[in-house]
Amino acid sequence: MSEPIRTDSGIEVEGIYGPDEHRPGSFPYTRGVYDTMYRGRVWTMRQYAGFGTAEETNERFRYLLDRGQTGLSVAFDLPTQMGYDSDAAMASGEVGRVGVAISSLDDMRRLFAGIPLGEVSTSMTINSTAGILLALYVALGDEQGVPRSALSGTVQNDVLKEYIARGTYIYPVDRSLRLITDVMDFCAREIPRWNTISISGYHIREAGSTAPQEVAFTFANGLEYVRRALEAGLEVESFAPRLSFFFAAHNDLLEEVAKFRAARRLWARLLRERFGASEAACRLRFHTQTGGSTLTAQQPLNNVVRVAIQALAATLGGTQSLHTNGYDEALALPTEESAKLALRTQQILASESGITATADPLGGSYYVEALTDEIERRALEYLEQIDRMGGASRAIEYMQEEIHQAAYRFQMDVESGARSVVGVNVHREEEGPVRIGQPDYSALEAGQVGRLKAFRTSRDDAEVRARLGAIAAAAGTSDNLVPHFVDAVKAGVTLGEISDALRAEWGSYDG
Numbered sequence: 001m002s003e004p005i006r007t008d009s010g011i012e013v014e015g016i017y018g019p020d021e022h023r024p025g026s027f028p029y030t031r032g033v034y035d036t037m038y039r040g041r042v043w044t045m046r047q048y049a050g051f052g053t054a055e056e057t058n059e060r061f062r063y064l065l066d067r068g069q070t071g072l073s074v075a076f077d078l079p080t081q082m083g084y085d086s087d088a089a090m091a092s093g094e095v096g097r098v099g100v101a102i103s104s105l106d107d108m109r110r111l112f113a114g115i116p117l118g119e120v121s122t123s124m125t126i127n128s129t130a131g132i133l134l135a136l137y138v139a140l141g142d143e144q145g146v147p148r149s150a151l152s153g154t155v156q157n158d159v160l161k162e163y164i165a166r167g168t169y170i171y172p173v174d175r176s177l178r179l180i181t182d183v184m185d186f187c188a189r190e191i192p193r194w195n196t197i198s199i200s201g202y203h204i205r206e207a208g209s210t211a212p213q214e215v216a217f218t219f220a221n222g223l224e225y226v227r228r229a230l231e232a233g234l235e236v237e238s239f240a241p242r243l244s245f246f247f248a249a250h251n252d253l254l255e256e257v258a259k260f261r262a263a264r265r266l267w268a269r270l271l272r273e274r275f276g277a278s279e280a281a282c283r284l285r286f287h288t289q290t291g292g293s294t295l296t297a298q299q300p301l302n303n304v305v306r307v308a309i310q311a312l313a314a315t316l317g318g319t320q321s322l323h324t325n326g327y328d329e330a331l332a333l334p335t336e337e338s339a340k341l342a343l344r345t346q347q348i349l350a351s352e353s354g355i356t357a358t359a360d361p362l363g364g365s366y367y368v369e370a371l372t373d374e375i376e377r378r379a380l381e382y383l384e385q386i387d388r389m390g391g392a393s394r395a396i397e398y399m400q401e402e403i404h405q406a407a408y409r410f411q412m413d414v415e416s417g418a419r420s421v422v423g424v425n426v427h428r429e430e431e432g433p434v435r436i437g438q439p440d441y442s443a444l445e446a447g448q449v450g451r452l453k454a455f456r457t458s459r460d461d462a463e464v465r466a467r468l469g470a471i472a473a474a475a476g477t478s479d480n481l482v483p484h485f486v487d488a489v490k491a492g493v494t495l496g497e498i499s500d501a502l503r504a505e506w507g508s509y510d511g
Contacts, residue, residue, distance in 0.1 A: 008354070014358075024036075025037075027268055027279045030262075030265040030363075030372070031261070032318045032359040032360050033283040033320075034359075036359070038350075038355070038356035039359070043319055044322070045071065045322060045347070046069070046071035046072070046073045046123055047069055048075050048125070048323045049072075049073065049074070049075060049339070051100060051333060051439075052077075052095075052096030053100065053447065053448060054107050054108075054111040055110055055113075057074070058114070058115070061115060063336060065120075067340060068347060069343060070121075071122070071321060072120050073323060074111070074123070074125065076124070076125065077094060077095060077096050077097055077098055078091075078097070078099075079095060080099070080100075080126070080129065081126060081168040082128065082168055083132075083170050083495065083498075083500075083503075085103040085104075085494050086101045086103050086445065086448040086449055087452050087453065093441075095441070095444065095445040095448055096441060096444045096448065099125075102136070103495050103496060104452065104489070104492070105139055105140065105489050105492065106451070107451075108139070109143075116146070117137070117140060117144055117151060118141070118146040118147070118150040120153075121154075122154075123153055123154040123198070123287065124137070124153070124154070126155055126156055126157070127162050129170075129499060130180075131182060131183050131186075131482050132489070132495050134183060134186075135486040135489050137151070137153070139486055142490075149191070150193070151191050151193065154195035154197075154244055154287075155183065155194075155197070157180055157197040158199050158246075159173075159177070159180060161199075161200050161201075161204055162203075163509070164217065164396055164403070165204045165206075165399075165403060166203045166207070169509050170499065170503065170509065171508060172508075173393050175506040177224070177228050177393065178232075181225075181229050181232040182481050182482050183196050183482060184225075184229050184234060184239045185232065185234055185480055186480055186482035186483065187242065188234065188238045188242070192242075194242065196239060196242050197244070198244045199218055199221055199225065199243065201215065201218035201246065201247045201248065202246045202247060202289055205250065206248060206291065207403050208406050208407020208410060208411075209402070209403045209407075211255055211256070211259045211375055212375050212378035213379075213382060214248065214259070215263050215379040216382030216383050217403075219379070222245070223274070223391070224393055236271075236277050237278060237281055240271060240277050240282075241280055241281045241283070244287065245284060245287070247287075247289075247319075248289060249291060249310035249311065249314040249317075250291040250313075251291070251309060253309055253313050254365075255371055256310070256313035257313050257316045257362050257368060258371030258372040259317070260286070260314070260317030261363070261368070262373075263286070263379075264283075264284040267282070268283070286319055287319065287320065287322070288322050289322075289323040289324075290311055290314070290323070290325045291306075291325075292325055294306055295327070296330055296424055298423040298428070299423030300327050300331060301327060302422055303327035303328075303329075307327065307345060308345050311346060311349055312349060312355070315349055315355055316355060318360060322346055324342040324343065324345050324346055326341070327341065327342075332438060386398070386399070455492070459491070459492035467491045467493050468488065470488075471484045471485070471498060471501050472504065472505055475501070485498060
């Protein structure tokens with residue numbers, strides 16, 4: 001029998017829930033998706049990292065793993081996200097600037113050098129090229145001798161939010177949705193522990209939405225993916241249990257906690273009522289990242305407090321994994337010092353705050369329960385409007401406009417002083433400039449381009465042409481493209497070459 005959990009004063013903590021409340025782990029999961037929540041297993045501490053070159057990012061991964069991080073999370077540069085190799089004309093000046101540059105299997109080998117893929121869980125924030133990055137990861141796992149059944153992680157793979165809020169789309173909407181269902185189908189058959197999509201409210205919130213809009217628009221996208229998967233012939237039970245979500249945590253502590261509670265309950269009801277999913281398939285499992293848009297360049301050390309509040313909201317709200325931002329991220333990529341402090345913030349919450357002793361500790365609060373109900377009600381109103389428009393793929397402009405209006409109202413409140421931001425419009429003071437070193441991006445780009453050219457000389461060109469021809473042919477059929485991607489990257493075909501082959505067949509989205 002395990003030791004009882006006690007407070008610092010020696011009081012034994014029991015699970016106490018009102019007679020009319022659903023218990024944690026019970027449908028519709030308002031109080032948590034598992035009955036013991038953090039008493040059984042604390043959330044995964046998954047710090048996001050991506051620094052120019054694969055070697056630098058590998059170094060940061062090792063640094064964080066050595067300090068207690070329990071999962072990896074990869075940020076990719078814009079060319080990788082947009083389907084361009086590092087030597088493409090469109091990539092010039094952007095290589096490695098907002099994440100790691102990955103063009104080939106050689107880059108992937110260097111990214112995970114010395115990291116056994118069967119022993120880590122890896123999240124990759126990638127959307128339009130998610131199928132290709134997954135193929136690179138699978139190919140590397142095959143090289144390492146890791147059974148595909150042992151690979152675990154997530155590809156974000158949520159392209160609708162790119163059209164709505166972020167902009168790293170490539171292909172027409174229907175073609176992009178076909179790639180998503182291909183990934184779902186491939187993983188259901190080949191990589192059962194892989195989360196095939198992380199349906200992202202984070203970027204919707206970062207673009208300026210309200211909390212109810214974040215929930216509603218994220219779920220509108222999620223429902224579209226479920227419908228498309230069903231139309232492609234997948235059974236709901238084959239993919240719904242591996243759906244995951246990605247939310248932001250902002251500064252209004254109790255509203256954020258209520259948002260997470262409302263989201264769990266609403267998603268469970270939607271899947272049950274619309275698709276007849278089993279209770280297990282209705283669990284809303286989600287990753288949270290603290291709010292990048294809430295960080296200020298003014299008085300950046302204030303961001304330490306903001307991140308702590310947001311991390312507390314995520315954990316009180318029952319997140320399954322968490323990334324905490326560095327306090328200097330409004331200025332540059334986080335330093336080692338700020339990245340370590342961000343991780344320590346999570347570790348202190350897990351080890352010292354006492355919040356892991358019971359599930360949903362704010363459940364039963366009159367205020368939190370009322371906010372939970374109201375966020376669910378408002379989110380459902382948005383969903384009903386999107387349904388009337390034909391679903392998320394037909395309501396992109398509507399969601400864009402709603403987000404723009406919310407962002408405008410927020411900014412007007414800050415500028416008028418109706419909303420206080422410490423260090424920006426209240427409690428301001430003169431400060432010296434904050435100096436944070438920046439890498440030499442020109443040298444970084446030149447090195448990456450040189451490696452890529454050397455990699456191309458080592459390939460069998462006839463095999464490369466054959467693999468690209470197979471992808472082009474499959475693009476015009478209903479064949480799953482992911483196995484073709486895997487075969488191609490093993491033959492040395494690059495991310496940009498695969499993306500260009502699909503552009504030639506499908507065209508590009510022109511907005």
